[in-house]
Amino acid sequence: MSNAPHILVIDDESQIRRAIRTILTEKGFRVTTASRGEEGLTLAATNEPDIIILDLGLPDMDGVEVCARLREWTQCPIIILSVRDSEHDKVAALDAGADDYLTKPFGIEELLARVRVALRHSTSRQGAQTKLVKAGSLTIDLVWHIVKRGEEEVKLTGTEHKLLAYLAANHGRVLTHQNILTQVWGPADANHTEYLRVYMRQLRKKLEVDPERPQYILTEPGIGYRFISDG
């Protein structure tokens, strides 16, 4: 059991801690819990967990702040657990360095899926940089800038390629509008969400089987986008 992935859960609600601990332990993870931000930060430093599950509403400090302070020294994946309808908080947490978020109440399957994605990231961070991202029939070569759908190469414009490469390099993670716009277009265009909408539509037309029901480039309502790879 000592090799089992270690998950730190920081949440002030004891019922949630109890439920997550029970389920994750059942699934073979090692689980440590904390009910306060400071306690969580200390445990993260001493235990070096593989994944941190973090609630935004903590009694002693804001989850976003915990996130930012963790990011000062660790790249450990952080999954945010947040109550409904606080897109603003979620975006703030993601911009502060969180990898993913989940809305409360959540299905346990969803949580496990996010944990699996985060674990992959945590291992890929330790190893070499991803060069090839596969998603369904898509192959994206991040080194040679080649995108293939099956055997056929997909022609992309410069910006489309830059955008897809950034999404694919961060596959599985939720990327906020601002984050993508800053990375692909530059900080001056960080608020021009309409660029994103237009280019995402173009990309989906070229890549998705059914552009209206995308499977690879998913919209995270009010927050951003997420690229789903086979991982």
Add this chain to the structure above:
Amino acid sequence: MNFAPMKSSSFISQFWQYLFSLSVIAAITAIFFALRGILDITLIALLYLIPLGMITAFQGLGPGISSALLSFLTLNYFFIQPYYTLAAHRPADVVILIIFLIVAVVISQLVGRMRASLAKATAREREATQLYELSTILTGLHDDHTIIQVLTKQIQAVSQGEYVELSTTGARAFTYHLPEIDPPPRLPELTVPIQAARGVLGEIRLWKAEPAISSEEKRLLQTFASQGALALERAWLVEAESRAKVLEESDHLKSILLSSVSHELRTPLSTIKAASSSLRGNEVSWDSHARVELIAAIDDEADHLNMLVGNLLDMSRIESGALKPKREWNILSEIVESVLARMRYSADEHKLEVDIPENLPFVSVDYVQMEQVFTNLVSNSLKYAPASTKIQIRAYIEGDTIHTQVSNQGPQVPPEHLERIFDKFYRVTAADRVTGTGLGLSICKGIIEAHGGRIWAENITDGFAFNFTLPLTWDGQLPMDTETE
């Protein structure tokens, strides 16, 4: 309008009055002098009384008495022998002179007094009229700002001051002045407090250097001030009363909401409790079909409960005005498609059709809130429209708005309900026949209105439709041209 007595108090105009009166006497004397041979002395003395009376009547008591004295002297000097002296030889002439003096002075005084009291009466009547006018206007007013403005206008008109300023103090401080320029760079000549039973409400400030403010004016302004105070108090009382009424109504609504909400919350909770307790109590065997059913019920009801709480939160945000759309330029069809993709399973018995033109411009909306609008409208349609009928979502430009319609082939709604279906907890059908929170449509209304749009329902030829409009522009701006490479 003006204050007649004020004019005579001015030194210069008084001087001209005297000069004029004495000139009249001089002119009359010149005429009589020319007729000295023809007219008898007694007749001349009598004729002198006519202009004297008129002067007093028109110019006032002072000029009248002075003219009487002057005529007495000219009569003596020019018409009584010996001429050109102020002496009289004949006893009869002495009598004439004395009688003339007495009569002239008495007439002047009588006419003068009459005139003064007439002027006073006129002034009083004018004051009364002005007060009456003011109170008539003020009675109809219930807004303190308008009251202040009307009062200022009236004071300005009545006083002919160069600058009038009114201000109220306290929490509802307001200042109004006429003319609408900066006040003269000096202290006001007159300051009258607007005094009510519960204290000073404000102040009237009048700048009027020339002619100086008379005591009558001061009195009138004080009356105006107390009229104003009464009107202001009444306005504030009416307002306080209506506020109390609104509070009472919202209190009533809140208690309806609370009782309705606790009912709505208990329903899924009782299902969850029943299912979980029977699972815990080992009353159903582990591999039975019932167990799967119970677990599914817990899961579904938890989702339902979550939706309910979410709706309540949204509703309270809408009602407190805290629902501020985070607007961005979005593609409407993308929002619709993502909603439909999520609702695919619940909508598998219906035919969903989307008709949104590819070239529809960007809409400036909050993505998440618009998702909710479509989710609520479509799930409402799913609930009432029979299986295997068509649910259609259309959008097109209409004038300076984007018109969206969610239509279904469900039953029509009686016209009297069309307006009210967007009200909280309003249901056309009995509550126990349809699941839901009774909040979905009112949330849609709140969201659309927060976006500056309008939402309404209508019966169409083969069913029922929700319509809403969204402004094409955002802060007066059209969507920017996003040319792609």
